[in-house]
Amino acid sequence: MSEEISVYMFLGFLESGKTKFIQETLEDPRMESGEKTMVLVCEEGEEEYDPHLFKVKDVAIEYLESEADLTQENLTALAQKHKCDRVLVEYNGTWLLQAFFDAMPEDWVINQMMTFFDAATFLNYNRNMRQLVFDKVNLTQMVVFNRFKGEYDKMEFHKVVRAISRRPDIVYEYIGGKAEFDDIEDPLPFDVNAPVIEIEDCDYALFYRDISEKLKEYIGKTVRFKGMAAVNKKVPAGYIVLGRYIMTCCEADIAYDGFAIRCGKLAEGVKTRDWLTVTGKIMYEYNSVYRSKGPVIVAEKIEPAQKPEQEVATFY
Numbered sequence: 001m002s003e004e005i006s007v008y009m010f011l012g013f014l015e016s017g018k019t020k021f022i023q024e025t026l027e028d029p030r031m032e033s034g035e036k037t038m039v040l041v042c043e044e045g046e047e048e049y050d051p052h053l054f055k056v057k058d059v060a061i062e063y064l065e066s067e068a069d070l071t072q073e074n075l076t077a078l079a080q081k082h083k084c085d086r087v088l089v090e091y092n093g094t095w096l097l098q099a100f101f102d103a104m105p106e107d108w109v110i111n112q113m114m115t116f117f118d119a120a121t122f123l124n125y126n127r128n129m130r131q132l133v134f135d136k137v138n139l140t141q142m143v144v145f146n147r148f149k150g151e152y153d154k155m156e157f158h159k160v161v162r163a164i165s166r167r168p169d170i171v172y173e174y175i176g177g178k179a180e181f182d183d184i185e186d187p188l189p190f191d192v193n194a195p196v197i198e199i200e201d202c203d204y205a206l207f208y209r210d211i212s213e214k215l216k217e218y219i220g221k222t223v224r225f226k227g228m229a230a231v232n233k234k235v236p237a238g239y240i241v242l243g244r245y246i247m248t249c250c251e252a253d254i255a256y257d258g259f260a261i262r263c264g265k266l267a268e269g270v271k272t273r274d275w276l277t278v279t280g281k282i283m284y285e286y287n288s289v290y291r292s293k294g295p296v297i298v299a300e301k302i303e304p305a306q307k308p309e310q311e312v313a314t315f316y
Contacts, residue, residue: 005079005108006086009100011136012116013093013125017146017173019047021116022088029055035085038062038078042070042092060084067095070103079105096135115140115168119148119157126160134248137164148172158184163315164248166213192217196279199225201308205246205315208257211295215284223297224279226305227258231272236288238264242278242297244313254312260287263299270302277305 010018022039025031032055039049039061049061060082064070079087087108091100104110115136117125122145126133137143143161154172161170170182188210189203197218199207204225211218227242235241243258261267261278262285270276280299287296 003107005084005105006111007089007104007108008086008111009089009091009113010116011091011093011097011113011140013118013121013132014043014045016093016116016118017144018090018116019045019049021114021144022090023047023049023053025088026054026056026059032056036060036083038082038084038087040064040075040078040087040089042090042095067092067099070095070099072103072105075103075108076105079108093132093136096132097139113140114142114144116144116146119145119152119172123156123160131253133160134164134253137161137168140165140168142169142171144171144173146173148174150174154182155184158182162186166209192221195222197221197223199223201226202310202313204244205313208243208246208313209315211282215295218282218295219284220281222279222281222300224277226275226277226308228256228307229270229272229274229276230256230258231267231270234289235260238262238267239287239289240267240270241289242276245311246313248315260289260294260296261299261302262296263302266299266302275305275307277303 010022012018026037026039035058037056037059039059041049041061041063044063051059051061062078062082064074089100091097122133145157157172158170161168166186171179172182173179189206190197190199204227207223207225225242227244230241230243240261240263241258242261243256245254246257247254261280262283263278263280278297278299279301280297283296283298284293285296286293
């Protein structure tokens, strides 16, 4: 066996097109690289694999009957059984990704994730099973909407994906085989090149995510935003933490996300749960709040503020 086993994950709900895509991938002679391949199937749909059509040689197919089979010991045994160099995972849409991450052997390395949805049922799934949709989009590199129709509004699908992550490419695959990449622009609702970046109450979640993903673009810039203060023993003297509760996918996933604010004497008298507006310059420094380097805002002004109408920030 090689030192590392490459893992390619195909995510989505039942009948979303995962099996068809993997079948077509293994029928492509360009995928034949001499590597031993294992297809790990975590759910059984109506479509079945036809190994006779594979152009990729040395392919083994293994089925996991339940999430209880998703263990490091079991996955290691399967990899050793087939001496595989790469694993293609058709993941169960009702299993959270963390279950797979927890079970992954140490020598397995995820190279790619693709997520598939049936366009006809996607919006309904998002309304009723938001946490599972979020889970399958949050880390993926590509989202494919299969069986797309011309009468569908791309913006509805686009907004759901971009509310979760700005990273993945989005592809609309129409009935008949035509495919289109999403080219809808996503301008931020605030000007990152303004002398002072003004963050409205409703845009805090987008700002927090964007600075997390593109910190280098913000270093040295001045920002103004409103947040709720946190002051405790973990926060160094002369600092506060200022942030908001953010709901990423559902009410069960609400967390307080804030920034370390270096404010010196401006911090005097500030108490936890005080609402404040801070104006300051974004720096990249070590702070014990992060236990590493991170965005530290050097405050120029701190003012009392009214609690926003929507106390929990969202990406919508």
